[in-house]
Amino acid sequence: MEFSGKAHKFGNDVNTDYIISGKYKFKTLDMKELARHVMEDLDPDFYEKVTAGDFIVGGANFGCGSSREQAPLAIKYADVGAVLAKSFARIFYRNAINTGLPVVECDTDLIDQGDELKVDLSAGVIENKTKGTNIPIKPLPGVMIKILNDGGLAAHFRKYRGFNFD
Amino acid sequence: MGQTIIEKILTKHCGHEARANEIVVAQVDYVMGQDGTSPLAINAFHEMDGQSIFDSSKVAFVIDHSAPSPNEGVSALHKLMREFSQEKGFHLYDIGEGVCHQLIPESGEVGPGSLVIGADSHTCTYGALNAFSTGVGSTDLAGGLISGKMWFKVPETIKFVCDGTLPPGVFSKDLILYLIGDVTADGATYMAAEYTGEAITAMSQEARFTIANMAVEMGAKAGLMDADEKTFDWLCRFTDRKFTPVTADADAVYAQVREYDVSKLEPQVAKPHQVDNVAPLSEIAGKPVQQAVLGTCTNGRLEDLRIAAGILNGRKIHPGVRFIVAPASRQVLLDAMAEGIIQTLVEAGAALVTAGCGPCVGTHNGIPSDGETVISTANRNFKGRMGNSKAEIYLASPATVAASALTGEFTDPREFIK
Ligand code: SF4
Numbered sequence: 027m028e029f030s031g032k033a034h035k036f037g038n039d040v041n042t043d044y045i046i047s048g049k050y051k052f053k054t055l056d057m058k059e060l061a062r063h064v065m066e067d068l069d070p071d072f073y074e075k076v077t078a079g080d081f082i083v084g085g086a087n088f089g090c091g092s093s094r095e096q097a098p099l100a101i102k103y104a105d106v107g108a109v110l111a112k113s114f115a116r117i118f119y120r121n122a123i124n125t126g127l128p129v130v131e132c133d134t135d136l137i138d139q140g141d142e143l144k145v146d147l148s149a150g151v152i153e154n155k156t157k158g159t160n161i162p163i164k165p166l167p168g169v170m171i172k173i174l175n176d177g178g179l180a181a182h183f184r185k186y187r188g189f190n191f192d
Numbered sequence: 193m194g195q196t197i198i199e200k201i202l203t204k205h206c207g208h209e210a211r212a213n214e215i216v217v218a219q220v221d222y223v224m225g226q227d228g229t230s231p232l233a234i235n236a237f238h239e240m241d242g243q244s245i246f247d248s249s250k251v252a253f254v255i256d257h258s259a260p261s262p263n264e265g266v267s268a269l270h271k272l273m274r275e276f277s278q279e280k281g282f283h284l285y286d287i288g289e290g291v292c293h294q295l296i297p298e299s300g301e302v303g304p305g306s307l308v309i310g311a312d313s314h315t316c317t318y319g320a321l322n323a324f325s326t327g328v329g330s331t332d333l334a335g336g337l338i339s340g341k342m343w344f345k346v347p348e349t350i351k352f353v354c355d356g357t358l359p360p361g362v363f364s365k366d367l368i369l370y371l372i373g374d375v376t377a378d379g380a381t382y383m384a385a386e387y388t389g390e391a392i393t394a395m396s397q398e399a400r401f402t403i404a405n406m407a408v409e410m411g412a413k414a415g416l417m418d419a420d421e422k423t424f425d426w427l428c429r430f431t432d433r434k435f436t437p438v439t440a441d442a443d444a445v446y447a448q449v450r451e452y453d454v455s456k457l458e459p460q461v462a463k464p465h466q467v468d469n470v471a472p473l474s475e476i477a478g479k480p481v482q483q484a485v486l487g488t489c490t491n492g493r494l495e496d497l498r499i500a501a502g503i504l505n506g507r508k509i510h511p512g513v514r515f516i517v518a519p520a521s522r523q524v525l526l527d528a529m530a531e532g533i534i535q536t537l538v539e540a541g542a543a544l545v546t547a548g549c550g551p552c553v554g555t556h557n558g559i560p561s562d563g564e565t566v567i568s569t570a571n572r573n574f575k576g577r578m579g580n581s582k583a584e585i586y587l588a589s590p591a592t593v594a595a596s597a598l599t600g601e602f603t604d605p606r607e608f609i610k
Pocket residue numbers: 256257291292293312314488489490548549550552553570571
């Protein structure tokens with residue numbers, strides 16, 4: 027899997043309330059509608075600024091807080107290609123993989139706002155085209171690669187009628 | 193080499209020895225979803241070609257986050273949940289019954305040694321009953337509903353040893369806020385917390401729930417405690433089922449052991465906009481408050497309401513404060529009525545709202561205005577959490593919230609607790 031786009035930088039501890047506020051998530055299952063409000067409390071114009079394939083680049087503990095799956099889904103439906111962070115909160119991390127949103131652990135201090143990036147998941151490397159540098163990626167656990175490759179947990183279940191990691 | 197509590201529970205549920213950092217697929221004993229997460233899980237269930245539920249006696253949905261429904265969008269989602277649970281034949285707790293994390297323990301279905309997944313991040317609360325319970329998302333929930341199983345990375349454990357005696361006017365909420373401030377919001381990410389020591393043993397079962405509830409606020413997957421007589425006394429009110437306690441081996445391996453003496457702890461607050469932004473209350477004493485909230489899955493239990501009523505008894509709250517009280521469950525509400533606690537709180541000026549999540553997550557029941565300051569017994573103070581990103585939320589104990597509602601400013605409850 028390969029993605030190219032621009033970096034949109036955020037800080038540490040971006041929680042799921044910031045990603046998509048509780049006041050919206052309870053109203054609808056329309057993810058396109060939720061996507062319009064993604065990251066709104068941190069950057070009111072985020073949805074307008076993002077172009078398909080761009081990256082959200084966070085610091086440590088990205089996605090902490092609630093278990094709302096609307097958080098990775100709203101990011102995905104805003105056409106963000108992947109989320110890059112130094113570390114992720116565990117429920118967000120699971121939810122992202124389950125819903126097919128790539129999440130990448132790496133040293134995001136090496137990326138600035140607006141940098142042009144190429145993320146190559148299989149090669150395990152990010153090319154920072156703006157800076158001309160390469161950033162290594164922390165590999166995903168095998169189970170998660172399997173779920174991502176199957177196209178998310180729902181597709182995995184359709185295929186195997188349950189969990190199958192053998 | 194010995195095992196931690198969570199390694200033992202996972203070993204029992206996956207059929208082979210589970211050790212930290214392995215990935216296991218384990219049987220679950222109970223599966224729960226609430227109204228913010230279940231509608232998406234129903235979608236995922238259909239996407240997975242799900243037909244039936246693995247065991248309808250081990251599943252519940254709870255309508256608590258936006259209950260009663262504040263608008264037609266929410267009503268449609270609630271209806272979807274009601275129809276799905278009826279069709280699949282499992283229990284749904286409807287509006288007014290309470291917060292999921294109070295109802296599941298009260299159901300008697302969960303106890304020492306249980307393994308529970310819930311599509312809500314504070315599912316870790318049942319760790320206070322010596323269970324491994326953890327939050328998952330909607331797609332995981334759907335997988336659990338269909339298969340009765342879940343995959344887990346067996347977490348490493350941080351052991352918190354809390355010795356000494358909490359001073360009068362200082363509560364389990366102050367302790368857990370202090371611990372979170374100390375380890376920080378991601379200090380226990382991907383790990384489990386075990387809480388032990390004299391201070392935990394001395395606590396009531398209700399006070400212990402507050403500690404386990406906030407494990408996720410340090411990033412932890414679970415927050416576990418030993419079961420003792422208090423645990424079983426609490427449980428036997430709701431079930432006569434027999435549970436076997438799970439204890440850590442003396443030679444269990446921990447990622448860290450952190451020791452604390454709680455004897456000098458003061459009342460604590462978490463300041464905006466992070467739960468680990470913790471300070472002694474004295475640092476902000478005197479700052480005006482516009483809204484005070486007593487309730488939530490952290491501190492909406494009988495003991496919490498009783499502590500607040502003890503401070504407010506015969507007094508009136510400050511005219512500049514709105515004081516919102518949401519009991520954690522209908523049972524808590526009934527017990528508090530029987531004890532005269534509700535009478536005391538309402539006479540003092542409380543606005544009583546439906547048993548459930550109350551204003552905790554900003555969907556209804558008391559959204560603050562721009563620039564306002566809220567003091568709440570909840571577990572999160574993120575910007576916008578209560579529905580307005582221009583309001584400031586501080587977290588504190590029920591005693592501190594009651595004392596501050598009374599004076600209209602952040603107030604040390606020890607002034608009222610002799
Ligand atoms: S009371 Fe608050 S934290 Fe607890 S389950 Fe409800 S919304 Fe979540």
